C-alpha cells in the first residue's frame with residue numbers, strides 16, 4: 326500500500342488524456358472528485374492508458390503471486406465477483422466451498438482430524454491476515470495460561486529469524502508482542518533452530534519457522550526446531566509451541582518433498598498459514614490458516630453474529646470480502662488434484678534448475694538459494710566493486726524483465742542479492758531467454774566498468790550504509806517511473 330499524501334505541486338494535480346479527447350476535453354483533477362461525470366468509454370480509456378505504464382505481470386519475476394489461471398477459472402471468478410463472502414447465509418454454497426478447502430488443506434498438512442471431525446481453519450485475504458490470526462490465538466492462549474498460573478502476562482514475545490517477511494513485524498507491532506529475531510550470517514540466510522530455542526523464555530508465545538524464506542526460498546529446519554523445543558519444554562515446563570509460515574512452501578512441500586517433516590506430523594506445530602495466491606495457484610487475494618485442533622484456537626476470539634441470518638461464527642480481521650478467490654482455490658484443488666499440483670511444482674523446480682545452472686555458468690554470481698525449497702534463484706555478485714546488483718537489475722528492465730534486488734537483513738546486510746521466482750507460467754523458454762539477456766547485460770556492464778576504470782581512479786568498497794542508500798534511491802526511482810517491483 327502507498328499511503329496517500331496531499332499533493333502540493335499544482336502542476337501535477339490534473340490528468341488529461343489526448344487519446345480520450347474524442348469523448349472528453351476537460352482535464353480531470355487528480356486528487357479531487359470531478360464535478361461532472363464523463364462517458365464510460367472515456368473513463369475506461371483514461372484508466373486503461375495510465376495502467377499501461379505498469380509492468381507486465383507475467384514478466385514480474387519479483388513476485389510469488391499467481392499471474393495466470395485457466396480461462397474456465399477466470400469465468401468462475403468473473404461470475405462471482407459481485408458476491409460478498411461474508412453473506413454466508415445468502416451464499417451457503419460458497420461457504421461450503423471454503424470449508425472444503427480448509428479441510429483439504431488441513432489433510433494435506435497432516436492435521437490429526439478424526440473421521441467424524443472437521444478441520445479448524447479459515448480463508449483469509451493472504452498469509453499476512455492468516456499470520457495475524459494465528460499470532461492472536463497464540464497470544465491469547467499464552468495470556469490465559471499465565472493468568473491461570475498467577476503470573477504476569479504483559480510482556481509477550483515471539484521468536485523468529487531476521488529473515489521473516491514484514492507481516493511478522495507488523496503482527497508484533499500492531500498487537501504489542503516483542504519480536505525476538507535470530508540474526509543471520511553470511512552464507513546462512515535462515516533461522517538457526519539452536520539459536521531460536523536459546524531465545525525462548527517463559528514469555529514466548531511461539532516460535533515462527535518459515536517453510537520457504539522470502540529472501541532465498543530456503544525451507545527452515547522445522548523438525549530440528551521441534552526436537553530442540555520438545556527438549557527445552559521438558560526441561561522448563563513451558564510448553565512453547567511452533568507456528569509454520571508456509572506462505573510459499575505449503576503448496577510445494579506436500580507434493581514434491583513428501584518425506585520432509587515440517588507440518589502437523591510434528592507435535593509442537595499448532596498452526597500453519599499458506600498463501601492460496603502463491604503456489605496455491607490463485608490470483609492475489611486468498612490465504613489460509615489452519616489449527617491443529619480446536620483447542621489451539623481460543624473460543625473467545627471467535628465472534629458470533631446472527632444479523633445476516635443464522636448464527637455465523639467469524640474469526641477474521643476484515644468483515645466483507647470477495648468470494649471469487651475462494652471459489653478459484655476450490656477450482657484449482659479439484660481441477661489439479663494431488664498429481665496436477667505435483668507436476669506443476671516439479672516443472673517449476675526443473676525450470677529453476679535450468680536457470681540456476683545458466684546463471685552459475687556465467688561465472689559472475691554466487692548462488693544464495695538452495696536446490697530444494699521454493700523454486701527460485703537468488704544470486705549475488707562475486708565482485709561488486711565495479712557495479713552492483715541494483716545496476717544489473719536496472720539494465721535487465723530494458724528487456725522487460727522485472728527482477729528485484731535487495732540487501733539481506735541483520736547480520737548479513739552487506740550481501741545484496743537478486744531474486745527470480747519461478748511460477749507456473751514461467752516456461753523453460755523464458756528461463757533460457759533470461760539467461761541470454763542476463764549474459765548480454767553482464768557483458769555491457771563489464772565494458773562500461775572497464776571504460777570507467779580507465780577514466781577514473783579505483784573506487785573503494787561500499788559500506789552497508791552506502792548500499793542501503795543505493796537501494797532506497799533505486800526503488801524510489803522505479804516508483805517514480807510508476808513501475809513497481811517489490812519484494813513481497
Ligand SMILES: Cc1ncc(COP(=O)(O)O)c(C=O)c1O
Nearest residue numbers: 451452453490539570572600813
Ligand atoms: C514467508 C512469507 N510469509 C508471509 C508472506 C505474506 O504473504 P501474503 O502476501 O499472502 O500476505 C510472504 C509474502 O511473500 C512470505 O514470503
